[in-house]
Amino acid sequence: MTLYGETRKSLREEKLAPQKQLGQNFLVHKATAAAVAGCGKIHPNDIIIEVGVGLGALTLPIAEQAAQVVGLEVDSGIVRLHEKKNDLPDNVTLLHQDILKADFDELYRLSKGPLKIMANLPYSISNPFLFKLIEHQEKVAWATVMLQKEVADRLTATPSTKQYGIPTVLLKSCATVKPLLTLKPAEFHPRPKIDSVVVRIEFYDPEKVAGRAYDRFLFQKIVRAAFSQRRKTLLNTLTAGGFFRTLSADDKKLAKQLTCETITQAEIKPGARAETLDLEQFIDLTMAFSLKLSNG
Numbered sequence: 001m002t003l004y005g006e007t008r009k010s011l012r013e014e015k016l017a018p019q020k021q022l023g024q025n026f027l028v029h030k031a032t033a034a035a036v037a038g039c040g041k042i043h044p045n046d047i048i049i050e051v052g053v054g055l056g057a058l059t060l061p062i063a064e065q066a067a068q069v070v071g072l073e074v075d076s077g078i079v080r081l082h083e084k085k086n087d088l089p090d091n092v093t094l095l096h097q098d099i100l101k102a103d104f105d106e107l108y109r110l111s112k113g114p115l116k117i118m119a120n121l122p123y124s125i126s127n128p129f130l131f132k133l134i135e136h137q138e139k140v141a142w143a144t145v146m147l148q149k150e151v152a153d154r155l156t157a158t159p160s161t162k163q164y165g166i167p168t169v170l171l172k173s174c175a176t177v178k179p180l181l182t183l184k185p186a187e188f189h190p191r192p193k194i195d196s197v198v199v200r201i202e203f204y205d206p207e208k209v210a211g212r213a214y215d216r217f218l219f220q221k222i223v224r225a226a227f228s229q230r231r232k233t234l235l236n237t238l239t240a241g242g243f244f245r246t247l248s249a250d251d252k253k254l255a256k257q258l259t260c261e262t263i264t265q266a267e268i269k270p271g272a273r274a275e276t277l278d279l280e281q282f283i284d285l286t287m288a289f290s291l292k293l294s295n296g
């Protein structure tokens with residue numbers, strides 16, 4: 001039976017309907033699932049974390065290549081289906097778990113080292129999932145994920161484009177992102193409306209790449225504040241960011257002046273907008289804010 005036939009049969013037998021809110025668009029061609037798994041560049045000793053096992057279309061080719069697979073699935077109906085049918089290979093451990101609530105220390109322990117993640121991700125959790133990876137970047141080696149094309153485009157966007165934003169800059173500071181494969185709607189059941197793209201995200205030490213040490217927490221705060229209102233100037237968004245909040249509330253003028261001086265010290269125009277800044281300039285801003293804040 002084709003994978004498409006098996007998918008429909010499993011859903012029918014278990015009286016399950018694909019749940020839109022969980023982004024359940026299942027892969028229905030074995031060759032495509034194998035090609036997606038191939039993008040993982042999996043080694044025989046690898047322990048892979050698979051997010052969103054679904055009916056197992058991707059799990060099977062991953063399990064053929066890896067030593068072990070730890071699969072996470074949030075849908076209890078799907079977890080029950082696998083328990084009942086016992087249809088996953090012996091080297092797969094299925095956990096009924098939401099990746100957004102998962103404890104990355106525990107996943108690191110199960111992986112016996114930095115996480116190697118494969119996922120065909122629902123659109124609704126793409127951004128929170130990517131932010132979770134960024135938050136735990138030191139525990140992640142790589143993630144090969146299928147995303148809606150518009151989300152993937154944001155990750156590789158260049159400055160001064162509509163797609164360039166918080167995920168682009170935060171990810172660029174700690175990872176390389178390579179689009180590897182585009183998939184048409186006909187690869188899934190049910191069919192989504194738009195194309196999907198498999199991207200390979202490899203994490204690295206941010207300070208080694210930047211060639212300088214900087215406050216990562218402050219950097220993230222600055223990037224988020226700067227993009228909080230895309231049409232506004234850095235002077236306005238970063239003043240509103242409250243970096244000089246130790247000042248009395250009525251001293252907004254002074255806060256604005258200090259913000260202006262700090263942006264200028266980073267050799268950036270206070271009237272510029274966040275979307276025009278590249279990664280280096282965001283790091284320059286971070287260094288300037290660190291210096292100003294530590295000098296009081």
Ligand SMILES: C[S@@+](CC[C@H](N)C(=O)[O-])C[C@H]1O[C@@H](n2cnc3c(N)ncnc32)[C@H](O)[C@@H]1O
Pocket residue numbers: 022023024025026027028051052053054055056057058059072073074075078097098099100120121122125
């Ligand atoms: C696009 S389907 C992919 C299924 C399967 N891997 C495939 O390629 O056919 C996404 C899967 O992720 C599951 N899922 C959705 N949100 C999740 C979450 N927060 N944590 C874990 N799994 C989730 C869905 O129930 C669904 O099975």
